[in-house]
Amino acid sequence: MTALPKYGCFRCFPNGRRSEMNMGSxxxxxxxxxxxxxxxxxxxxxxxxxxxxxxxxxxxxxxxxxxxxxxxxxxxxxxxxxxxxxxxxxxxxxxxxxxxxxxxxxxxxxxxxxxxxxxxxxxxxxxxxxxxxxxxxxxxxxxxxxxxxxxxxxxxxxxxxxxxxxxxxxxxxxxxxxxxxxxxxxxxxxxxxxxxxxxxxxxxAVRVVAHQEVVQHGPTLDAAEIVVTGGRGFGSVEKFAQVEQLAELLKGATGATRAAVDAGWAPYSAQVGQTGKIVKPNVYIACGVSGATQHLVGMKDSSHIIAINKDPEAAIFSVSDLGIVADVNALLPRLIRALEARR
Amino acid sequence: MRIAVCVKQIPKEHERIVFDPESLRVRRDGKLIMDDSDAYGVELALRLVGEAGEGEVIVVSMAPHDEETGLRHALAMGAARAVLVSDDALGGSDALRTATVLAAVVARIKPDIVIAGTESTDGYTGTMPIQLSELLGWPSLAFSSSLDLVAGELRARREADDGVFELSCPLPAIATVTSGSVEPRYPSLRGIMEARRKPIETLRLSDLALNAAEFEADGASEEVRSIVPAQQRAAGEVIVDDGTAEVRVLSLLSEWKAI
Incomplete structure (x- = not known):
């Protein structure tokens, strides 16, 4: 895959010279x-x-x-x-x-x-x-x-x-x-x-009554080199735990789609997408994620993307380097075992 | 206990937003429905009034063409009545304009609490409720995943990056609630029948003594100059798991220096 141009400050003058115009502070x-x-x-x-x-x-x-x-x-x-x-x-x-x-x-x-x-x-x-x-x-x-x-x-x-x-x-x-x-x-x-x-x-007039620091296991979503995200495909909070397990094995961070957050499987702070965080890790692994546009905007500029979904028509495959048509609940246990065996 | 819930009515086909090629505004001439993310606010408001043992939930909205489909949904969930502001002068309103209008509605109905979604599914600017709070001079509890009344104050739980916060503030106050905070109830058949008879008050700007030309200082505004297709990422290979796909994943992760 060719590298995408990063969004950023498009300069009007390609040689780096700024506008002669008087830009205020x-x-x-x-x-x-x-x-x-x-x-x-x-x-x-x-x-x-x-x-x-x-x-x-x-x-x-x-x-x-x-x-x-x-x-x-x-x-x-x-x-x-x-x-x-x-x-x-x-x-x-x-x-x-x-x-x-x-x-x-x-x-x-x-x-x-x-x-x-x-x-x-x-x-x-x-x-x-x-x-x-x-x-x-x-x-x-x-x-x-x-x-x-x-x-x-x-x-x-x-x-x-x-x-x-x-x-x-x-x-x-x-x-x-x-x-x-x-x-x-x-x-x-x-x-x-x-x-x-x-x-x-x-x-x-707002006061903090209590503050419980969340102990961060591994890197934050913003900083992680690897992000493993889970979507609706898991079906239950117990099975969603495999996402966290995979992220931990890869020393990455756990993300969630809006559907997974709405279902209560992950906190809002883990949400990746338009109404959540934008991530651009080296590797993004989308598990059981259909690829709603609102999710794609949060991850499609990752350097590498692997997607696992049982629907061969899933939109997430349109932005993936590798798409795997599979039930996450069948493939993730094997992937986790294979990674554990490498240790 | 009177609670106003801000409800946005968005295009039914909101997965793909369609823009008018001339005005470059979002097309809102089709069917509008209640934004899913507002159902959480309606649910929390109904629970707070239920626990208080008295009061009412009022839905407030600003939408074109007297659109009320989304309001009927909230009424069917159990809200008592609705206030809708609909005025041709409000076409293409941004978050600040919406907040300015809703501030006038809030001043009129005098709720103890205003609840709104964190951000809408179609526009996702995510600032309207806070602009409303500043215009009213009320404290706000943003990004709340739960709301409770404790000793006459509104208490909220916020799940932030640096931990879980419990926040409290006196009334009147504004809260924004995150999606997934509670399980919103589905309207019952009886609720849907009753909603047809519940009052919806439709207001024009003149009813609120507002002039759209005076909403911003110095005639400040923003404009959309163009909307063009963006460069897309190309799709890669798609394989069907034959029982060994994990081997392929491991080899790629290794190639990408991720393991």
Whole structure:
């Protein structure tokens, strides 16, 4: 199979020269966990720097100061950290801070990642500014009419191109794994400033009553080199456990289709597809997955794909390097045994 | 306890979204049905009102051409009544416009809780309920897999990447619920019969004292410039398992340096 071109920032000028046009500053809302920026934060910085040098990162939460340094080494010219924002959830106050900052400085665009917090902050900012947002962005391009965004439709069969009118700042929600991060430049000359976010009133009234950390066995879906996904074909939660077993043997991560999540066999956080996570591992193994367009959009850019389905007409075979017509409940036990025998 | 559930009515053939070649908007002139992912919200709302022992579930929706098929479905599940906003000026509305309209509906019916799906099956922007929460100035519990009333507060379970959270906030509040959170009930025959007689209030923008030209600041908007076919991945080989397909899988995994 020929390699697919990765979606990403399509540059207008193939020689790498940027538009002569004066592109204003781009702000990137960079999420971090305990001082380490999330991969999507680096992807957002990469996407922004492909359009302009004038990039600011805004970060928050416990560890924000440590994360700020790393953001500077990955493309941010300046960083604003908003502190740890305890005891509430971050989104309402981050959105309030952004609204204040936007009123002062009017950036050209604000980039968010499609994450729990990214989506919520973007939505709150959109409502505060009464400006629309563009979601599910998989590519950006600078044209003579200003920046335009690309979105996949119908499971990626079609590509839509959109743009804002009179919307400065444009609020963009970018899908993970669609934009290349920049190489680290150390040391950086980026400036770091603290800003105290304003109170956000009743919207900030949510409190965490309990938090149970999920012990992560093996890699996360985002980071895994191998993803094994199970669909409706298993028929029961007990049989679905074979997906987890196979993923574990391959040191990969377990994914699920929306049907499997709806059936309660896997948590929402394991869902791969349009309404879940986008994954692009080295190897994707789809077991008992029919290949609904909403699922294909989440996995079809994997480097290699193997699909197992008992229906020879299953749509998943149209994107697979190898399709195997088989009942997953017959083939998976044999595959698991064969892998165990190799150990 | 009054709970409003936001219901989106989407094209019946939503597996493949069809765009109008002129306007580049989603075609919504065919039959519309209730988005499956809204059934979870309706179910949770019915349970919360049932546990409270009093109150009502009101379905709210914005759709073209006074479309009410999807609302009848929610009414058949057990919702008491519905409010529908339908106005030609709302064609092609995005998430912010929808939130602006629904905020006016919420202000009119004054629920204690608003429940919505996490994202629609056809548009999947996934921001409307949070924009609604910000416009109303209410707290929101997004991505909830369960909802309960505890000591007068709304409590939600959220299954996030970094663990399971139990969140709580005072009322009034908005919650978005994930698909698969509960088993939605199927409308009974009696429910379907009763739903025909349940009231659906249909409103125009003027009834809500709204002017679509004033929804966004500075006339801000977005436009679709083009929709073109995307480059597709080519299909590979398809084999029928003859009882040894695992050998082939292992050899490929090894070739791809995955084992």
């Amino acid at each position: 781009i702000w990137v809302v960079a999420e971090q966990h305990r001082g380490q920026p999330l991969p999507i934060a680096f992807e957002l910085l990469g996407a922004a720097r492909d359009l302009t040098d004038n990039v600011r990162a805004i970060t928050f939460g416990q560890g924000a100061t440590a994360a700020a340094k790393l953001l500077g080494e990955h493309g941010a010219r300046s960083i604003v950290e908003l502190g740890d924002l305890a005891p509430g959830l971050p989104a309402p106050r981050v959105a309030a801070a952004l609204a204040e900052m936007v009123a002062e400085e009017r950036p050209e665009a604000v980039f968010f990642g499609t994450t729990f917090d990214g989506r919520e902050i973007a939505a709150r900012l959109s409502a505060r500014l009464r400006r629309p947002l563009l979601a599910n962005v998989i590519g950006l391009e600078l044209t003579v009419d200003g920046p335009v965004a690309h979105h996949g439709l119908n499971g990626g069969e079609e590509l839509a191109t959109t743009r804002f009118i009179n919307a400065r700042p444009g609020i963009y929600l970018l899908r993970p794994k669609c934009f290349a991060p920049r190489d680290r430049e150390s040391p950086s000359t980026a400036t770091v400033a603290h800003r105290e976010p304003p109170e956000a009133g009743a919207t900030d």
